[in-house]
Amino acid sequence: METFAEIIKREREKRNWILRRAAARLDIDQALISKFEKGERRPSREQVEKFARVYKLKREELINIWMSDKIAYEISSESNPEKILKIAEKKIEYLNSKNK
Amino acid sequence: METFAEIIKREREKRNWILRRAAARLDIDQALISKFEKGERRPSREQVEKFARVYKLKREELINIWMSDKIAYEISSESNPEKILKIAEKKIEYLNSKNK
């Protein structure tokens, strides 16, 4: 299961880009990119979209991964993360059926 | 599928408490409680625990519901919320197997 951090690091290395170069292409401070690649900071949605554009990744897929990182992080320290997800799933289903 | 907001409203009404009274018991501003009951504001974890205590609900269950509200809300506007949950689930599993 790949994280956003791993993906953007892999993509940069694939291209043999040093951080300075990635920073120029993405127009994001290289220290920030370093933090993103280490998973220490969470990029904004706009930044995720930049990564998708520059690294030619599917925008939506990348967003899903980025969001799931966020979710996983938020609940990982709870006592029953799986249960929380199950309940959330039902709520989503319910919202879906409602807005139809 | 019940939300945190619905639960705390139901519990208060069950007791025939007006907001002012609930505010006194919970030591939370009544305007805030009103917003919680309408789902317009998200209580802190400490506040959730207060609700559980005062309304005699199972602390952990209430926290799970409160967390799942949060998750559902965060991803409900995404294009594929279900997919995001699936990925998150896998990540959680992975984290679990790792920290064992």
Add this chain to the structure above:
DNA sequence: ATAATTTTTGACAAAATTAGTCAAAATTTT
């Protein structure tokens, strides 16, 4: 109907969280 009570709203200031930047420290490569 209107008076009294209760709930909801909106605006605001304070508090907390998150974001971006820089330079120095640490690490890796040459």
Add this chain to the structure above:
DNA sequence: AAAATTTTGACTAATTTTGTCAAAAATTAT
């Protein structure tokens, strides 16, 4: 060991979230 690259930490700025208050709206009682 010098040069290049990456990581870290500290700081300020920006954004988001919080709690509070008083007034507005809605509900209930007289």
